[in-house]
Amino acid sequence: MVVVAAIAIAIAAASGAPAATLTPAVTATGTVLDTCTSAVGGSITFNIDPSGAGAITPATTDAGNTSPSVKCTKGQTHAVACSSAHANKLTLGNDGVTDPIAYTITGCATPLTGNGFSTITSIPVGISILQAAYQDAQAGAHSDTITVTITY
Amino acid sequence: MKKVLSIAFLAVLIVAIAGMARAATPSGFASTTIAVNAQITAACQEAQHGSFPNPLMIDTQSATDQTFLPSADEIVKCTSGTTFTIKVSSGNGTAANQTCTSGGVSNMALKSAGSPADAIAYTFLCSGDTDGSGHFTGAGFNIARALGLSVKVPAANAQAAVAHADYADSVTLTMWY
Numbered sequence: 001m002v003v004v005a006a007i008a009i010a011i012a013a014a015s016g017a018p019a020a021t022l023t024p025a026v027t028a029t030g031t032v033l034d035t036c037t038s039a040v041g042g043s044i045t046f047n048i049d050p051s052g053a054g055a056i057t058p059a060t061t062d063a064g065n066t067s068p069s070v071k072c073t074k075g076q077t078h079a080v081a082c083s084s085a086h087a088n089k090l091t092l093g094n095d096g097v098t099d100p101i102a103y104t105i106t107g108c109a110t111p112l113t114g115n116g117f118s119t120i121t122s123i124p125v126g127i128s129i130l131q132a133a134y135q136d137a138q139a140g141a142h143s144d145t146i147t148v149t150i151t152y
Numbered sequence: 153m154k155k156v157l158s159i160a161f162l163a164v165l166i167v168a169i170a171g172m173a174r175a176a177t178p179s180g181f182a183s184t185t186i187a188v189n190a191q192i193t194a195a196c197q198e199a200q201h202g203s204f205p206n207p208l209m210i211d212t213q214s215a216t217d218q219t220f221l222p223s224a225d226e227i228v229k230c231t232s233g234t235t236f237t238i239k240v241s242s243g244n245g246t247a248a249n250q251t252c253t254s255g256g257v258s259n260m261a262l263k264s265a266g267s268p269a270d271a272i273a274y275t276f277l278c279s280g281d282t283d284g285s286g287h288f289t290g291a292g293f294n295i296a297r298a299l300g301l302s303v304k305v306p307a308a309n310a311q312a313a314v315a316h317a318d319y320a321d322s323v324t325l326t327m328w329y
Contacts, residue, residue, distance in 0.1 A: 039184035050231050050293050051195040060186060068184045079178075082186075090190050099232075101190070125186055136292025138233040139194040146186040151178045 034076045036114065036152045042068035044127060048101075048134050048142075056134065059107070059126030067122040068148050072114030079151045080123060082108035090129075090142035099138045103129045105146060112150065123148055194234040196327050199296040202226030204303060207317060208262075210272070210310050218305045225298040226325060230290025236329035237286050238278050238299060243322030244271065251286035252278035252325070256304060262319040270314045275304040276323060290329075299325075 043066050046058040060067035072078055082105045086096035090103060106126040115121050125148065203224045210218060230236055238252040245261035256275035264270040280300030282289045291297055313319075 036182040039182040041184045042186045045189045047191045051197050136232045136294050137192045139192050139231045142190045144188045149181050149183040151181045
């Protein structure tokens with residue numbers, strides 16, 4: 001608007017006579033979409049000593065593990081939900097049946113706020129396994145898959 | 153001009169309403185996965201230390217073998233399903249890291265402290281083995297397993313023993329898993 005006004009004054013000076021001015025307004029409206037993309041998976045890998053005591057609480061933020069991440073519109077808050085492939089149970093061979101070890105997912109309920117698309121937003125997730133759940137477990141690799149869903 | 157401005161206003165209003173609708177209703181979702189991998193390690197621990205009555209009262213006139221049960225059996229806990237064995241060594245005998253079975257380990261010896269030349273050979277047994285060949289199976293750390301220890305003195309060895317009150321042996325049990 002300031003530029004338009006300055007041009008009008010210049011025209012008046014050159015012509016030496018007043019002239020009608022025309023200052024058309026153009027409204028430019030851009031809507032930034034609230035969206036998320038580029039979701040990347042994470043991992044939690046750990047050992048369980050069944051002779052140990054107390055709960056075990058590994059997390060994606062532990063050394064050697066990786067947190068899942070996503071890129072979302074900056075400043076927007078999004079709900080995060082987690083679901084287990086095998087009803088929150090680690091099983092031998094990840095078959096969902098053999099020697100199940102029950103666990104709970106922690107930290108997943110925390111909403112995330114987007115950092116824009118130049119910066120990833122990490123989603124820290126942990127699990128908790130009670131002693132009663134692992135003390136009678138068989139030796140070997142027990143696995144499960146947690147799906148993390150970000151709603152926007 | 154007035155018409156144009158009205159259209160512009162209407163367009164802005166529509167955009168604003170559309171924005172409100174987007175904020176109220178999620179328009180999509182992104183998802184990814186976390187692979188969770190836990191390795192359960194094989195482990196064992198002693199839950200109760202084994203011991204035998206002191207002294208063992210050996211009847212030198214008995215015509216049959218004499219079996220002595222422990223005052224406290226050796227009790228262990230191991231990872232569920234883990235197979236383990238018990239190796240036995242005798243402090244006074246020649247048995248060294250022999251697999252303990254329900255059939256017993258020979259070359260064990262009780263020796264008199266005051267008269268070391270006097271010894272009584274005996275057999276050390278682990279009757280709790282799963283298959284009779286010295287294999288035990290862990291039941292997890294919520295369930296303890298007794299090894300079923302006992303000492304057997306053959307009748308002939310008892311009958312030949314010299315009377316002393318200080319026969320002893322030190323038995324070392326080692327768990328292998």
